[in-house]
């Protein structure tokens with residue numbers, strides 16, 4: 001169970017330099033299933049950042065949140081596929097034509113899995129309202145997930161609050177990735193940082209999330225490896241008690 005739990009934990013390399021990222025990745029490698037390369041490191045280091053994951057034999061999740069016209073996104077997906085990453089994010093808000101094009105390009109690759117970001121975990125209903133979206137975060141996330149699945153995208157990124165509804169709607173037929181994880185913060189509606197829709201690792205797994213993205217609680221811990229191990233144990237306990245496997 002511990003190995004299955006470890007496989008589900010992704011650590012974002014949100015670091016300013018390649019050296020810091022490599023050092024941090026190496027320190028936690030034995031207790032995570034994969035590494036997420038996001039905007040900060042990729043803008044600075046490009047493919048060299050991706051290589052950290054390959055060198056450590058970990059899955060790489062390239063988080064570029066692509067959102068552009070279909071032609072531009074399709075070409076970017078092809079470029080990402082050439083880096084041999086396992087996961088790549090696109091913004092579901094880019095629409096059906098953009099996601100369909102991305103999905104067609106990914107389907108021709110060697111196993112690249114696309115994830116559509118629904119409603120960022122840093123947003124709440126008020127933020128959506130301010131950009132003209134009414135109906136709340138769950139409604140909007142479900143609408144975008146529906147669009148993503150019907151466009152051929154295999155996975156979605158959503159907060160724990162939407163996971164149960166996503167499972168009910170799509171069953172096991174969707175990969176659900178959940179950021180906004182704050183160990184030990186059960187009931188607070190805010191993490192004390194930019195994340196607004198948060199949960200503990202246990203809550204995310206019990207709701208049915210497949211993969212958890214946990215950054216600052218590991219990166220900023222005194223002992224990042226111990227923090228990652230504690231999260232893996234929490235995931236394993238929850239998997240055992242809820243008998244969720246995949």
Ligand SMILES: O=C(O)c1cc(=O)[nH]c(=O)n1[C@@H]1O[C@H](COP(=O)(O)O)[C@@H](O)[C@H]1O
Pocket residue numbers: 012014038063089117119120121122157158179180181195213214215216217
């Ligand atoms: O696509 C993502 O990974 C993502 C989507 C989302 O809705 N919220 C979100 O926090 N993320 C990413 O997940 C990570 C969360 O990091 P922490 O808030 O430090 O745990 C960051 O690298 C974010 O870019």
